[in-house]
Amino acid sequence: xxxxxxxxxxxxxxxxxxxxxxxxxxxxxxxxxxxxxxxxxxxxxxxxxxxxxxxxxxxxxxxxxxxxxxxxxxxxxxxxxxxxxxxxxxxxxxxxxxxxxxxxxxxxxxxxxxxxxxxxxxxxxxxxxxxxxxxxxxxxxxxxxxxxxxxxxxxxxxxxxxxxxxxxxxxxxxxxxxxxxxxxxxxxxxxxxxxxxxxxxxxxxxxxxxxxxxxxxxxxxxxxxxxxxxxxxxxxxxxxxxxxxxxxxxxxxxxxxxxxxxxxxxxxxxxxxxxxxxxxxxxxxxxxxxxxxxxxxxxxxxxxxxx
Numbered sequence: 001x002x003x004x005x006x007x008x009x010x011x012x013x014x015x016x017x018x019x020x021x022x023x024x025x026x027x028x029x030x031x032x033x034x035x036x037x038x039x040x041x042x043x044x045x046x047x048x049x050x051x052x053x054x055x056x057x058x059x060x061x062x063x064x065x066x067x068x069x070x071x072x073x074x075x076x077x078x079x080x081x082x083x084x085x086x087x088x089x090x091x092x093x094x095x096x097x098x099x100x101x102x103x104x105x106x107x108x109x110x111x112x113x114x115x116x117x118x119x120x121x122x123x124x125x126x127x128x129x130x131x132x133x134x135x136x137x138x139x140x141x142x143x144x145x146x147x148x149x150x151x152x153x154x155x156x157x158x159x160x161x162x163x164x165x166x167x168x169x170x171x172x173x174x175x176x177x178x179x180x181x182x183x184x185x186x187x188x189x190x191x192x193x194x195x196x197x198x199x200x201x202x203x204x205x206x207x208x209x210x211x212x213x214x215x216x217x218x219x220x221x222x223x224x225x226x227x228x229x230x231x232x233x234x235x236x237x238x239x240x241x242x243x244x245x246x247x248x249x250x251x252x253x254x255x256x257x258x259x260x261x262x263x264x265x266x267x268x269x270x271x272x273x274x275x276x277x278x279x280x281x282x283x284x285x286x287x288x289x290x291x292x293x294x295x296x297x298x299x300x301x302x303x304x305x306x307x
Contacts, residue, residue, distance in 0.1 A: 016061060021036050037078065040074055052086075067091070067093075068092075080092060081124060100151050102134065104185060185202065202283075203281075205224050205227035206283070212260065229257070231283075231285065
């Protein structure tokens with residue numbers, strides 16, 4: 001369940017709070033019930049998982065306790081993973097502090113850590129609630145605000161209502177747009193908790209994005225914008241989307257021009273966790289805010305990209 005309101009750390013003095021070093025310093029978060037992770041993707045490791053589990057054991061945490069994931073997507077990923085495995089499950093509350101986490105990663109209970117250079121290679125699903133307090137965005141650096149727009153643009157390609165809200169915002173986010181994106185994802189999660197059906201449309205733009213992110217150290221949200229641009233073009237080449245629709249979406253959503261040599265990322269895409277035996281899995285856009293899940297053989301993809 002998603003709640004919108006004010007987060008007060010004092011209310012969680014009996015809970016286990018996990019945050020990152022940036023948030024801890026910015027908001028003076030400390031105490032015996034607080035564990036501080038390094039910020040960014042570096043925290044999404046089995047070393048962090050082990051450290052968190054040891055901390056919980058030493059604190060005599062029991063299954064009825066609550067762990068609060070206070071931070072962006074990386075904090076949510078690793079804390080959610082720990083919450084799902086420690087004594088086979090702790091209660092978890094996600095308190096996202098970034099725009100990207102508020103509209104996407106803090107909703108739905110997906111957890112993950114990276115391994116052997118593969119993003120989100122190992123993960124679980126966990127049930128938890130989310131508290132969205134948009135006042136955290138007042139201190140968010142401009143670059144991190146920009147990262148959130150990648151996921152918002154994804155939702156705008158999936159929902160005509162969110163697309164209209166996006167246009168009305170004219171490049172500035174507001175609570176109404178954030179709430180619409182969060183509630184859209186919440187509904188998909190309600191219908192498909194384990195990501196076996198309709199929820200998979202949220203992978204739009206992400207096959208290309210994850211490869212770019214891993215190889216170029218590009219922030220996730222920025223990579224998603226590139227992914228949306230590339231996958232729109234790919235959909236046009238496959239006859240799934242018309243040129244008129246692709247041009248309209250690219251312009252209205254102000255998607256970037258892609259100058260990367262996409263061929264070099266095919267080996268990384270072959271490691272994507274969504275893949276089956278039929279090839280590299282994509283969720284590609286179609287006209288009128290529809291999507292199509294398809295698998296493309298690596299040789300066919302190389303041909304389409306003229307490798």
